[in-house]
Each structure stands twice: as C-alpha cells, then as structure tokens.
Amino acid sequence: MSTDQLPVRIITPHDGLDAFRYAFSSLIRDRRFTLELAWRMFLRDTRATVRQSFLGYIWLVLPALANSLVWVFLSGTEVVSISSGDTPYPLFVFVGTLLWTAFNSSVVASLAIIDEARGTLAKVNFPQECLVLVAFGKAFLNTAATALCAVPFFLLYPIPLHWGILLFPVGILVTMCAGIALGLLVVPISAMFNDLSRGIHLGLRFGFFLTPVIFPLPAAGLGRTLMLWNPVTCLVVSSRAWLLGGEAALTAPFIVVAVISCIMLGVGVLFLKVSLPHIIERLGSG
Amino acid sequence: MTEVLIQAENISKKFCRSLKKSLWYGITDVCHSLSPWSESAREQQGEKGQLREQEFWALQDISFEVRRGQCLGLIGHNGAGKSTLLKILNGLIRPDAGQVTMRGRVGALIELNAGFNPVLTGRENIYSQAALLGFSRAEIAAKYEEIVEFSELRDFLEMPLQNYSSGMKVKLGFAVASQLEPDILLIDEVLAVGDLGFRFKCLNKISDLLKKCAVVFVSHSMTQVMRVSSHIMMLKGGREAFFGTEVAQGLEAYYQLFSGGTLSVTGNGAVKLRALEVWSGESRCQLEGALQIQHGDTVRLRVTLQADPHIREAVIQVLFWNHEMIPVLEISGGESYGFHFFPDGDQTVLEVEMSNLPLNTGSYFASVIVTAPGLEKVYCQADNSFRLTVGAGSPVSGVGCVCAGGWAVL
Numbered sequence: 001m002s003t004d005q006l007p008v009r010i011i012t013p014h015d016g017l018d019a020f021r022y023a024f025s026s027l028i029r030d031r032r033f034t035l036e037l038a039w040r041m042f043l044r045d046t047r048a049t050v051r052q053s054f055l056g057y058i059w060l061v062l063p064a065l066a067n068s069l070v071w072v073f074l075s076g077t078e079v080v081s082i083s084s085g086d087t088p089y090p091l092f093v094f095v096g097t098l099l100w101t102a103f104n105s106s107v108v109a110s111l112a113i114i115d116e117a118r119g120t121l122a123k124v125n126f127p128q129e130c131l132v133l134v135a136f137g138k139a140f141l142n143t144a145a146t147a148l149c150a151v152p153f154f155l156l157y158p159i160p161l162h163w164g165i166l167l168f169p170v171g172i173l174v175t176m177c178a179g180i181a182l183g184l185l186v187v188p189i190s191a192m193f194n195d196l197s198r199g200i201h202l203g204l205r206f207g208f209f210l211t212p213v214i215f216p217l218p219a220a221g222l223g224r225t226l227m228l229w230n231p232v233t234c235l236v237v238s239s240r241a242w243l244l245g246g247e248a249a250l251t252a253p254f255i256v257v258a259v260i261s262c263i264m265l266g267v268g269v270l271f272l273k274v275s276l277p278h279i280i281e282r283l284g285s286g
Numbered sequence: 287m288t289e290v291l292i293q294a295e296n297i298s299k300k301f302c303r304s305l306k307k308s309l310w311y312g313i314t315d316v317c318h319s320l321s322p323w324s325e326s327a328r329e330q331q332g333e334k335g336q337l338r339e340q341e342f343w344a345l346q347d348i349s350f351e352v353r354r355g356q357c358l359g360l361i362g363h364n365g366a367g368k369s370t371l372l373k374i375l376n377g378l379i380r381p382d383a384g385q386v387t388m389r390g391r392v393g394a395l396i397e398l399n400a401g402f403n404p405v406l407t408g409r410e411n412i413y414s415q416a417a418l419l420g421f422s423r424a425e426i427a428a429k430y431e432e433i434v435e436f437s438e439l440r441d442f443l444e445m446p447l448q449n450y451s452s453g454m455k456v457k458l459g460f461a462v463a464s465q466l467e468p469d470i471l472l473i474d475e476v477l478a479v480g481d482l483g484f485r486f487k488c489l490n491k492i493s494d495l496l497k498k499c500a501v502v503f504v505s506h507s508m509t510q511v512m513r514v515s516s517h518i519m520m521l522k523g524g525r526e527a528f529f530g531t532e533v534a535q536g537l538e539a540y541y542q543l544f545s546g547g548t549l550s551v552t553g554n555g556a557v558k559l560r561a562l563e564v565w566s567g568e569s570r571c572q573l574e575g576a577l578q579i580q581h582g583d584t585v586r587l588r589v590t591l592q593a594d595p596h597i598r599e600a601v602i603q604v605l606f607w608n609h610e611m612i613p614v615l616e617i618s619g620g621e622s623y624g625f626h627f628f629p630d631g632d633q634t635v636l637e638v639e640m641s642n643l644p645l646n647t648g649s650y651f652a653s654v655i656v657t658a659p660g661l662e663k664v665y666c667q668a669d670n671s672f673r674l675t676v677g678a679g680s681p682v683s684g685v686g687c688v689c690a691g692g693w694a695v696l
Binding site: 006007008009010011012013015016019032033036037040041043044045047048051052119120121122123124125126188189192193271274275277278279280281282 | 311312318396423
C-alpha cells in the first residue's frame with residue numbers, strides 16, 4: 001500500500017473548533033466499527049452481570065416490579081389515596097414507573113460510562129463514542145424488562161386499541177435520549193470530581209416526586225407549577241396519555257423537549273470525544 | 287527509502303504532582319477545549335508553554351521519525367516519560383505542544399488484558415477483545431481459529447477467565463493482539479510473557495511484524511532492545527538524552543544512568559571481606575570502585591579476608607552480573623566450583639588472575655562469595671563489590687561473553 005492510501009492521523013494539542021472538527025470527522029469515519037464494538041461490549045457486560053447471579057435476568061425486572069407493587073399496595077389499602085381518573089391505578093402507576101425507569105436508568109448508565117470503562121479507556125484507543133451506545137443499550141434493557149412485567153397488568157386491565165399507542169414507544173425513546181443527554185453533559189466534569197454525579201443521583205430521588213410518575217399532574221397549585229418547570233413531566237405525562245388516555249398530553253412542550261434532547265445528545269457525544277483525552281490524562285489507569 | 291509512518295515533532299507534555307490540582311487543571315482544560323472560541327495552537331502556544339503550580343514537564347521537545355521496517359527502541363529509567371510518549375503516539379492523550387503524524391493502522395501491544403472480563407469464558411473474551419482492538423466482524427471470523435491455535439488454550443476456551451492463571455491470560459491477550467495487521471506497532475514490555483515455549487513464539491511473531499511495520503519498542507531489557515532496534519532514543523527526565531542509530535552507544539548511555547549500586551554484604555559473617563583490589567595494567571580500583579578494561583584484557587584481583595578461628599576450610603567464587611542481574615561469568619578455581627582454601631590466622635590474602643576475560647562490551651557487577659566447602663553455608667557474600675566496564679567487544683549480539691573460536695574452512 002502506498003503512503004497516500006493509508007489513513008493519516010494527526011495528533012495535536014489543538015482545542016476548540018479544531019478539536020470539534022476532528023471529533024466529528026472521526027465519529028463519521030468510525031461509525032461502522034463503533035456499532036460493532038458497542039454491540040460486543042453490550043453483550044459482554046450484560047452476560048457478565050447476568051452470569052454472576054442465580055436469578056440472572058429476573059433481577060432486571062424485580063426492582064420495577066417491587067416499586068409498582070408498593071404503590072399499588074399503598075393505594076389499595078388507602079394509606080395514601082391517589083385518584084388516577086378513569087384509568088385503573090395499578091396500570092397508571094406501572095406505566096409511570098416504566099417511563100421513569102427509562103429516564104432514570106438512562107441518566108445512571110450515561111453517568112457511569114467513564115468510570116466503568118476506566119481501565120480500557122486508559123490503555124486502548126477505540127472509538128469511545130460506542131460507550132454511549134452501550135449505555136443506551138443497558139438503559140433500554142432495563143426499560144424493556146420493566147415493560148415485560150407490564151404484560152399481566154394489561155391482561156388484567158385491557159386498554160382499548162387506538163392509534164395513539166404507536167406514539168408511546170416514541171415517548172420512551174425521547175425520554176431515554178433526554179436521560180442520556182443529561183448524563184453526557186455532566187460526565188466530562190464528574191469523571192474528575194464526582195460531586196456532580198453524586199448530586200444528580202440525589203436529585204433523581206427528589207425528581208421522582210417532582211414528576212407525575214405515581215400520581216397525575218396536579219390540576220392547580222404550587223405542585224403543578226413546579227412540575228411544569230420539570231422537563232421530564234411533559235415526557236411522562238404525554239407518553240402515558242398516548243398509551244392510556246385519560247390525561248391531557250402536553251404535546252407542545254414534549255416536542256420542544258424532544259428537539260432539545262436530541263440536539264443535546266449530539267452535543268454531549270461531541271463534548272465527550274473532545275474532553276476524553278484530557279480526562280484520560282488525569283485519571284491514569286486508576 | 288521506505289515511507290515515514292510515524293513523525294513526531296517537538297512533542298511536550300506536562301503532568302501535575304498533586305491530585306486535586308491535577309483534577310482541577312483537568313477541568314479547566316476540558317472547559318477550555320469545549321469552548322469553540324478557544325483558539326488553536328498558535329495563540330495558545332504562549333499559555334500552554336507555561337507550567338502551572340505543581341506541574342512539571344513529563345516530556346519536552348521530543349522529535350523523531352520512524353519508517354516502515356525500522357524500529358525505535360525507547361529506553362530510560364522509570365518515570366523518564368516512555369509510557370507517556372507511547373500514550374501520545376497511541377492517541378490516548380494529546381501533547382501540550384508539538385504534533386504527531388501517524389500514517390496507517392496502529393496496533394498496540396501494551397496492556398494485553400485491558401478489556402478482559404473475568405466472568406466470561408475465554409472464547410467470549412476473544413470476541414470482545416478482538417472487537418475492542420479494531421477487528422471487523424469478518425476479520426474476527428477469519429482469524430478466530432488462528433488466535434485459538436496461537437494461544438495454545440483450546441482446552442480452556444469454555445472456562446471463565448478468572449480461573450486462568452496470569453500467564454494464560456497474557457497468552458490469550460497476545461494471541462488476539464498479534465493477529466492485527468498494523469502499519470505501526472507500539473510495544474511496551476510485553477515480550478517476556480508466558481512460559482519459555484510461548485516466549486519464543488512471541489518473539490518470532492514480533493520479528494515477523496517488525497519487517498512490515500514501523501515499530502516503537504519500550505523495554506528495560508537491553509538484550510531485547512539490542513536485538514530488534516534500528517534506532518535508540520534514551521529519555522532522561524522527559525528529555526531526549528541520546529538519539530541515534532548506534533545502538534551500542536545508546537545502551538552505554540543507558541548503563542551510565544545506573545552508575546552503580548552500593549556494596550551489599552550478606553552471609554553469616556564468619557568470614558569478613560577486609561579489603562579488595564582489582565587491577566589491569568595501569569588502571570586499578572578498590573572495593574566499590576570501577577575498573578575500565580578492554581575485551582580480552584587480563585585482570586587481577588586481590589582480596590583480604592578475615593575468618594573466624596573455627597573456619598578451617600572455605601571456598602571462594604567470583605561472579606559477574608550484567609545489568610539485568612543475570613550472572614554471565616563465574617571465575618572458578620579449576621575445580622568444579624570456586625577455589626578451596628584454608629584460612630590462616632587473622633588474615634588470608636588471596637589473589638586470582640583472570641586472563642583473557644571474555645566479557646562483552648558493557649558494565650558488569652562483581653560478587654565475591656565465600657562459602658563452606660559443600661556450599662551449605664554462606665560465610666560472606668559481597669555483591670556489587672566492584673564494577674568492570676568493558677569496551678571493544680562484540681556489541682551487536684548483546685550477549686554477556688564472547689570468545690574467539692578456532693574457525694576453519696574445510
């Protein structure tokens with residue numbers, strides 16, 4: 001092979017636009033390799049976690065199941081009383097939990113990408129953006145497992161089939177994008193000082209109650225105002241409304257948040273690419 | 287001339303001594319690099335060229351080029367910047383100044399088992415490792431058999447990796463990594479892996495690759511550096527202390543870094559080494575000194591020993607060690623080992639003539655060992671008792687001893 005045909009890589013200290021241009025072109029150039037590698041890594045990580053437990057895949061389902069059963073129980077025994085309108089409450093809470101799981105596990109997975117791959121990042125040069133896909137895959141697996149345990153609920157409380165149901169997967173997908181994007185924007189900083197990621201983990205616990213997951217969006221009052229400021233609200237409420245009906249979908253805010261999330265996701269991947277050499281340098285092989 | 291595949295121009299890199307500061311600088315750098323307005327090299331040169339508090343230059347102003355078929359041996363003390371340079375070449379971190387141009391596919395034999403998962407089986411790890419190193423799906427399928435064959439681990443493929451011995455893991459790692467067909471190969475101290483048979487296999491595989499690639503080779507084993515390198519660069523405190531094609535000279539510079547350990551005396555103390563003198567022609571030295579000789583010179587050694595009264599009989603040996611702490615030459619007493627003597631009163635003075643010393647070019651450390659006749663007790667072992675620096679041998683082979691053979695054409 002002559003020199004002109006060989007791929008050339010120029011390594012410089014350049015920051016800013018130069019670095020972005022380089023990151024972008026390598027994202028495009030490595031795309032096929034990235035997909036293959038992401039798939040391999042996803043398989044590797046999933047198999048490894050599953051193989052280390054007796055119950056295996058069941059552990060994917062259990063947390064979500066437990067969570068929604070708790071709320072069904074609380075509401076059934078009328079310790080707390082929540083009205084979910086015409087929709088049966090168990091169904092309502094389950095779909096809410098499913099959407100929250102999609103968001104929550106996306107944030108958690110994307111916050112963890114650097115820490116989990118530390119050793120590999122510090123020693124092997126590979127298209128690091130595949131870690132984002134792996135995070136996506138892990139979050140998706142979690143969500144899918146949760147969705148699987150929704151099946152009995154739907155058998156118990158059948159819902160009328162309508163076209164809106166088709167929008168529900170879109171809702172899930174956008175919710176995941178939003179979660180991944182949030183994590184990605186923080187991860188370059190939190191890889192070094194973990195204060196931020198700890199803060200976010202804490203925030204997610206409050207977020208659960210600041211989002212209409214286990215109760216409908218309040219009709220009025222401070223709660224409603226606060227929740228409407230929460231960008232996850234419109235994702236959860238709209239998706240659930242599309243699937244179950246009964247609530248008013250917040251379609252316009254949904255579209256705005258969806259567009260912003262997708263843009264942020266792209267920006268987040270670029271940020272990650274540009275900042276990783278600096279991060280690797282500071283982390284060492286830990 | 288073949289094409290230049292690696293071209294490094296004035297690379298510099300700074301590191302920070304304090305963790306908190308380092309992380310903070312990291313964040314500043316990240317923010318800086320994320321701002322699209324932050325300007326590129328030219329304007330930054332000023333700022334980037336400055337050291338901040340607690341920083342130091344891990345690499346400074348390193349330039350070189352490597353062509354296909356050439357091998358650059360990178361040597362230096364621990365912390366001299368070798369691995370940092372390799373990380374920059376591998377594209378893992380970026381320099382703070384300068385520029386590297388890499389042409390072609392880069393293969394790295396660096397940490398062979400980064401990316402392995404202990405719970406998964408050997409077979410699964412082959413697949414994920416190969417993907418990580420950049421094999422395409424088709425390539426993995428095509429090379430899988432070869433990898434398994436090379437690793438010699440066919441019977442253990444279905445076993446989880448955590449049950450592999452460390453040697454087996456490295457074998458597996460090497461088997462995968464060596465199937466890459468790179469244009470540029472970066473090697474960091476991995477040649478000596480596995481058991482003896484596998485080591486030879488590794489070396490053969492690497493010499494195959496050497497012919498087709500531009501190689502950067504980091505090692506502390508001078509024998510290996512000597513064997514494979516066409517150029518030597520020695521780093522000292524992040525700077526280039528030697529660069530050239532005279533491999534032997536480079537090694538000499540490396541040896542100079544470690545000009546000598548100090549005398550260490552062990553043994554049960556029944557015999558004490560009181561004095562020592564070595565000489566050859568005009569030059570001479572005492573205990574802990576260094577003697578400069580030429581290959582084939584005759585060296586005389588005189589030791590003064592003081593033995594406890596109950597020691598009736600003892601054996602003295604002189605051993606020469608090379609820089610890798612491998613013993614290369616023993617001076618015996620004409621019998622199977624050492625020289626038998628009968629200590630006498632307060633002082634015993636022994637002298638030995640070592641004629642036509644076959645030691646090759648390099649530096650050697652001498653140990654004087656006094657033991658009981660059956661070797662069951664060590665009375666006195668004086669390591670690093672003196673040093674010989676030998677010139678004019680046969681530097682190319684890198685072996686410890688050279689002797690002239692009586693060749694004839696029949």
